[in-house]
Amino acid sequence: MTLHEMIYHRKSCRSFTNVPVDGAMIETIKAFPMKPLYPEIKVHWDIAARNQVKCICPWTTPQLITIYSEETDGWLENVGFLFQQMDLYLQSLGLGVCWLGMGRMNPKTATEVAGMKFVIMLAFGHPKGDRLRHDLKDFKRKTLEQIADQADPRLEPARLAPSAVNSQPWYFTHEGDAIHTYRIPNDRLSHMNQIDMGIALAHLYLANEENFQFVKSENHTNVSGYDYVGSVTL
Ligand SMILES: Cc1cc2nc3c(=O)[nH]c(=O)nc-3n(C[C@H](O)[C@H](O)[C@H](O)COP(=O)(O)O)c2cc1C
Incomplete structure (x- = not known):
C-alpha cells in the first residue's frame, strides 16, 4: 500500500509480540526520507531500546523512535508532519505503530542531544493480530x-x-x-x-x-x- 492509501486503513497499535525488529529492517527504516514542513528546523531522531525510555504503558515495544528538535516557531507541527510520514511508512512495512505522548526519556540511560529538546516518541514493532482498519466507519x-x-x-x-x-x-x-x-x-x-x-x-x-x-x-x-x-x- 502507498502512504496515501495507508491513511484510510491505519490505526494505533497497542498489542505487540515482544520480538525486536531485525537489523535489516531497522536499516530500511533509518533510510526512509521524510519531507519537513519547515526545512530550516533541525530535527534529530534515533531508535532507542526499551530501557532508554520511561512509559507507563504495559505494552511498550522493545524499540522506539525517539524524536528531538530545535525549539522554535513551528517545531511541534514540523515533528508531527515529519513523523506521521514515518507512522504510515512503518505500517506499510507491516509493523504496528503508536505515537506515545506519555513516553519520556529515561534520564539514567538516555544521552542528551546538544541544542535540541526531546519532543515525543513512536512505539513500533511486530503487531499481534489485525493491525489495520478495513472500513472508514471504524474511524x-x-x-x-x-x-x-x-x-x-x-x-x-x-x-x-x-x-x-x-x-x-x-x-x-x-x-x-x-x-x-x-x-x-x-x-x-x-x-x-x-x-x-x-x-x-x-x-x-x-x-x-x-x-x-x-x-x-x-x-x-x-x-x-x-x-x-x-x-x-x-
Ligand atoms: C501526538 C499523539 C500522542 C499520542 N499519545 C498516546 C499515548 O501516550 N498513549 C496511547 O496509547 N496513544 C497515544 N496516541 C494515540 C491516540 O490515542 C490515537 O491516535 C487516537 O485515539 C486515534 O486513534 P487511531 O490512531 O487508532 O486512529 C497519541 C496520538 C498522537 C497523535
Missing part, C-alpha cells in the same frame, strides 16, 4: 461539516488523522484556492495538539504530493476562538 472522527466551513472532500485525509486522545483539534476555512488551517486552543493538550496539526497537514500532503504547498501567511483571516497554523494549497 471515530468528527464529520467534514464539523471540521471545516464547507464539507470539502479534499479534507477527508486530514479528518482521518490521528491525534492525542483523539482530540481532533483542527478547523479549516476556504478562501479562493487557499485552505486556512486552525487549531482549537486547549491548555491541557496544547503541546500535543501542535503535533496533531502537523499530522493532519502530513495527510493532506501525502494525498496531494504534487501540488501541496504550505505557507504561514502574515495577512491571514483570523477566525475567532481558533489559533492560525498556516494555509495550504492542494
